[in-house]
Amino acid sequence: MADVAIPVVKPKLAGYVGFHNLPNQVHRKSVKKGFQFTLMVVGESGLGKSTLVNTLFNTSLYPGKEAKELSGETPKTVEIQTISADIEENGVKLKLTVIDTPGFGDFVNNEDSWRPILENIEARYDAYLEQENRVNRKRIVDTRVHSCLYFIAPTGHSLKPLDIEFMRRLAGRVNLIPVIAKSDTLTEDEIKAFKIRILEDIAFHKIQIYQPPQYENDDPETIQENRDIISRIPFAIVGSDKEVEVNGKKVRGRKYPWGVIEVDNEEHCDFVKLRQMLIRTHMEELKEYTNEVLYESYRMQKLAGVGLDDGSGAGNVNPLAKFEEERIAHEQKMAKMEAEMKAVFQQKVAEKEAKLKQSEEELYARHREMKEQLEKQRLELEEKKKRLESGRPGTPEKTKTKKGGLFNK
Numbered sequence: 001m002a003d004v005a006i007p008v009v010k011p012k013l014a015g016y017v018g019f020h021n022l023p024n025q026v027h028r029k030s031v032k033k034g035f036q037f038t039l040m041v042v043g044e045s046g047l048g049k050s051t052l053v054n055t056l057f058n059t060s061l062y063p064g065k066e067a068k069e070l071s072g073e074t075p076k077t078v079e080i081q082t083i084s085a086d087i088e089e090n091g092v093k094l095k096l097t098v099i100d101t102p103g104f105g106d107f108v109n110n111e112d113s114w115r116p117i118l119e120n121i122e123a124r125y126d127a128y129l130e131q132e133n134r135v136n137r138k139r140i141v142d143t144r145v146h147s148c149l150y151f152i153a154p155t156g157h158s159l160k161p162l163d164i165e166f167m168r169r170l171a172g173r174v175n176l177i178p179v180i181a182k183s184d185t186l187t188e189d190e191i192k193a194f195k196i197r198i199l200e201d202i203a204f205h206k207i208q209i210y211q212p213p214q215y216e217n218d219d220p221e222t223i224q225e226n227r228d229i230i231s232r233i234p235f236a237i238v239g240s241d242k243e244v245e246v247n248g249k250k251v252r253g254r255k256y257p258w259g260v261i262e263v264d265n266e267e268h269c270d271f272v273k274l275r276q277m278l279i280r281t282h283m284e285e286l287k288e289y290t291n292e293v294l295y296e297s298y299r300m301q302k303l304a305g306v307g308l309d310d311g312s313g314a315g316n317v318n319p320l321a322k323f324e325e326e327r328i329a330h331e332q333k334m335a336k337m338e339a340e341m342k343a344v345f346q347q348k349v350a351e352k353e354a355k356l357k358q359s360e361e362e363l364y365a366r367h368r369e370m371k372e373q374l375e376k377q378r379l380e381l382e383e384k385k386k387r388l389e390s391g392r393p394g395t396p397e398k399t400k401t402k403k404g405g406l407f408n409k
């Protein structure tokens, strides 16, 4: 039966109903529950990832790293590190999780450095999916990555092949937000040109980066704010968790002989706009996009068993082909085990045979020795006998019989 379109009636309320308070109810509940956000930072070694995280949340999430830096060392993040912190502002609680990934680019072969990062993102989707599929789904813990800051080295040229490879692999799985690291090392004009080139590269390679949505029914101020944010992508950032003095006032920034770059000054860098997008205006958008688009697409592909790239560079994987591949791999493994066992068995048999041969030879040798000894003894006895016989005086050659006849012996 075809659906019949039901006309939407827009009645005028005769009196107070009270549902205008619904947003307040949501607000109260959310504040009570608290908020949660997971941010990942990815990029080459030493680009200021850890420093930016501290700067963003105005808190020191890396006490160990800082202590090392103070003692003159150059501390490095060497493995994927997850740091959680409960922070509170005006009674609103935020459980913040930062996933700091080790800087790459230090190795001779950096080809596969993206793999553990992508695996980490997907493992978090898998953990969520597994919880959703449980009978009891009361307490689902969401550890999915809601946004990923990708740090681009301030070269002023264009994206490096490694950056393109990384971004291509991560895009479509996570909200990718490109940032130009340590932008205090570039001039304003250099930053402008660099941004254009980065965006051209991103468009050319069809890399899907996070695009803040625009809503027509937003108020003009929000629309303008949104436009401002979009125009700053990729954000040129400066990180510093130290304070410097400017006109007698302490500000977060970096001091140079020619002046001070202030982190929280919109004229100096895009840090404020990035923070605004991540925390003040788009945190919920980022979470929603992760849940409704990125996770959903991963989930669909996973459940349908098709289209998941296994990272081998072979593209999408057919589940039957994958199964067949696994079966062949299993058989090969079994055959290898069998051959190894056979080799061990043969070696053991050969060892035993050698041992037996040795005992046999020893026995022969003993036997020969004993035989020789016996022969020697026999010869000696023979000799003795001869001697005794020859030594007996007047021993007749012939013995007389009782009757005196002769008897030949």
Ligand SMILES: Nc1nc2c(ncn2[C@@H]2O[C@H](COP(=O)(O)OP(=O)(O)OP(=O)(O)O)[C@@H](O)[C@H]2O)c(=O)[nH]1
Pocket: 043, 044, 045, 046, 047, 048, 049, 050, 051, 052, 075, 076, 077, 078, 101, 102, 103, 104, 181, 182, 183, 184, 185, 237, 238, 239, 240, 254
């Ligand atoms: N000029 C400049 N230096 C910065 C900036 N941010 C951080 N640094 C310095 O760069 C060095 C490396 O900073 P980290 O935050 O440890 O860099 P990272 O990317 O976490 O390093 P890995 O753990 O090796 O990946 C430190 O000495 C920071 O003080 C910045 O915006 N500009």
